[in-house]
Amino acid sequence: MKKVLSGNHAAAVAARLARVQVAAGYPITPATQVFEALAEMRAKGEFPGEFIAAESEHSVMAALLGAATAGARTFTATSSHGLAYMHELLHWVAGARLPVVMVDVNRALAAPWNLGTDQTDSLSQRDTGWMQTYCSNNQEVLDTVLMSFKIAERVMLPSMVVLDGFTLSHSYEPVDVPKQAEVDAFLPPFRPVLRLDPDQPMSFGSLTGPKDYLRLRRRMAADLAEAEDAIEEVGREFGELFGRPYGQLDAYRCEDAETVLVTSGAVGSTARAAVDALRERGLKAGNLRLRAFRPFPARALRAFVRPGTRLAVVDRNLSPGAGGIFASEIKAALYPRSGIAVHGYVTGLGGGDISVELLQEVWERVDAARGADPAPAVWAEDAR
Amino acid sequence: MLEIRFHGRGGQGTVLAAKILADAVLRQGGKQCLAIPEFGVERRGAPVTAYARVSDRPILERTRIHAPDALVVFDPTLYASDILTGLKPGGTVLTNGAEADAARLSERAPGFRFLAVPAGAIALELKLGSASSPIVNTAMCGAAAAVFGLSGLEALLECVREAVPVKAEANVEAARRAYAAAREALHAPA
Structure with a gap:
């Protein structure tokens, strides 16, 4: 049934439909509504899971580490700062191979203080071992939370579902909410092979020497590579059941495009409107949206991009001293394939508008830069 | 696509109004709607902006609206700031006020179409909010639904009833009265 939901409410509804057994939280704008909605459902008896109002984000992730070790779906x-405060425990959860699912609502990090959307919070966690998927609308938020549990529990690694602060988290649009029985058929209960159980004592997270440590990290890397397939397979299965297929990449009008916008998150939706506007002017524009960031969809990207293509990568994030983070990762993934120019644009930091007009301008500048060496990072802004 | 920008003040329910209208568009069927609040720190009394896009096709643009087709103004004191900025020539401004206010605004800003609905007066009659700060959002929803053809009256009233936490019937009545007043203003000779 279709209901008008905000991105935050879509995430909460998905957690309920996934039959989450333990939810923990600490409020922070713009993610607080996820917990308000879950608390309301719990008060009405619609959400039977445990609900832990922790004293900090660090404690939230510590609580989920314990609950997931005991075999609960969490x-x-x-x-933003809440995610940054969790950082230490993010490593713990991934290293312990626990399929916790977390929604991160993108927000800029201080200083200076800013509540606007900005991907630097989630991208700063890229080396923790968490999977990361970026959503472009509220339907995709609901669907991705459901798929993330299935993928996470298959590869036994945690997963972060990322949505743009305010642009998605607080915006309302119709979302198709699947029936509980349909979700149950897609997502069976979580039954880990190993779990904390007083009747079968086991040791978790013990001290290891370098030999075991390296082997465990190597296995983690291999399982993340396998997750690329898992994302595609689960996305296909989801499409068969619910009519909305998903993959690591989402290409729009790229078939004959010589210059392609490369986007993520809600910008990937606005970019489709920009491509339509460019096409109406007879220009060969396309948009390639990256849904997956970890594991980085390097194989899919190499298979997709033709030699001779110019990529206009739009980054609403910044690694100071390096440039846009998606652009850096894309260059690394495509190296040493020649004939693909990767142009990085840094824009929209701290919630600035990435408008249809700005995206057209970025596309046109990159399309005109034939033969020129791409600059490492170009700054762009919608000055309105 | 119809692009509407809402101007109110923190505490007036501007964001909830945009959500109710999105609900009403869905309930009416046939059109898509995306309601976006302004991205900022909400404080009681501070100017608040929200946006709504309504279209026959799926809505892709997830940005602020810089050149709206129409404005919905909850608090007429906001005309002291530049809220008309970007409004398309010939654009409609639905304003909370009396007919005389619309006439005065038309003189001050020719080239736009001002329609007044006494949402504040309706809210006070129904004891929604206080004399110094009436809660006008449900009345403004009724007016906007009528002026922009977003939904029929019944669909709108159901959405209002579901959305407001308290005084549901008074809010439904406010929407009903404002819907009627807006239809009258819409069909009055210019």
Whole structure:
């Protein structure tokens, strides 16, 4: 049934439909509504899971580490400084191979203080071992939370579902909410092989020497590579059941495009409107949206991009001293394939508008830069 | 696509109004709607902006609206700031006020179409909010639904009833009265 939901409410509804057993949280704008909605459902008896209002985000992730070790399906949502505060425990959860699912609502990090959307919070966690998927609308938020549990529990690694602060988290649009029985058929209960059980004592997270440590990290890397296939397979299965297929990449009008916008998150939706506007002017524009960031969809990207293509990568994030983070990763993934120019644009930091007009301008500048060496990072802004 | 920008003040329910209208568009069927609040720190009394896009096709643009087709103004004191900025020539401004206010605004800003609905007066009659700060959002929803053809009256009233936490019937009545007043203003000779 279709209901008008905000991105935050879509995430909470998905957690309920996934039959989350333990949810923990600590409020932070713009993610707080996820917990408000879950608390309301719990008060009405619609959400039977445990609900832990923790004293900090660090404690939230510590609580989920314990609950997931005991075999519970676990969920939380946070943003910006809350996510940064969890950082240590993110490594713990991934290293312990626990399929926690977390929603991160993108928000800029201080200083200066800013509540606007900005991907630097989630991208700063890229080396923790968490999977990361970026959503472009509220339907995709609901669907991705459901798929993330299935993928996470298959590869036994945690997963972060990322949505743009305010642009998605607080915006309302119709979302198709699947029936509980349909979700149950897609997502069976979580039954880990190993779990904390007083009747079968086991040791978790013990001290290891370098030999075991390296082997465990190597296995983690291999399982993340396998997750690329898992994302495609689960996305296909989801499409068969619910009519909305998903993959690591989402290409729009790229078939004959010589210059392609490369986007992520809600910008990937606006970019489709920009491509339509460029096409109406007879220009060969396309948009390639990256849904997956970890594992980085390097194989899919190499298979997709033709030699001679110019990529206009739009980054609403910044690694100071390096440039846009998606652009850096894309260059690394495509190296040493020749004939693909990767142009990085840094824009929209701290919630600035990435408008249809700005995206057209970025596309046109890159399309005109034939033969020129791409600059490492170009700054762009919608000055309105 | 119809692009509407809402101007109110923190505490007036501007964001909830945009959500109710999105609900009403869905309930009416046939059109898509995306309601976006302004991205900022909400404080009681501070100017608040929200946006709504309504279209026959799926809505892709997830940005602020810089050149709206129409404005919905909850608090007429906001005309002291530049809220008309970007409004398309010939654009409609639905304003909370009396007919005389619309006439005065038309003189001050020719080239736009001002329609007044006494949402504040309706809210006070129904004891929604206080004399210094009436809660006008449900009345403004009724007016906007009528002026922009977003939904029929019944669909709108159901959405209002579901969305407001308290005084549901008074809010439904406010929407009903404003819907009627807006239809009258819409069909009055210019």
